[in-house]
Amino acid sequence: MQPNIWPSEVPDFQEKSYKLFEELDKLGVRILRALALHINLPETFFDNLIDSGNSILRPIYYPPIQDGNAPNVRAGAHEDINFITLLVGASAEGLEVLTKEGAWLPITTHDDAIVVNIGDMLQRLTNNVYPSTTHRVVNPTNENASKPRYSVPYFLHPNPDVLLDPLPSCITPGNPNHYPDSLTSHEFLQQRLREIKLI
């Protein structure tokens, strides 16, 4: 992984970013505990699968769109690769999630609300019991269209050696194993990064 770039123009950037990273990481542990209980796993089941600091806090800058003919989509429909993603409110609307009915639902958060998306690694581990959230970012149609957009997702990743094979408790006659090939989280990540041509 590339080293962090710390802008010197913003005095407390490094300290505040680390603080945000740590707080989102703690929140992620709590959310995974709730997700574990909901599918009858021990509450702390995920705790030692995510304790090696493999997660990423990624500030994203979407440039302003000044060209009226530019595509309306800033980030195309996709699923995140990791366990869960925590999104603090972005600087402008635009995030949309795909509902079960196949409609795009705009998600606009205020104040201290945090959006939680399930990623493909959790989907795999739970044999689709927790399906990953398909989402995209569109360009707003109001005056925010011509402004840049900032968003800072926290991608909570399992440790690289975690086996992402479906948990036996998530395999039932009605939900047979969808992922018979054994893969570690590291192998899964490499496979996905190759698919999207990032490596």
Ligand SMILES: O=C(O)CCC(=O)C(=O)O
């Ligand atoms: O910009 C956002 O609000 C979401 C970004 C996103 O979906 C991603 O980076 O995977």
Ligand SMILES: [Fe+2]
């Ligand atoms: Fe995403």
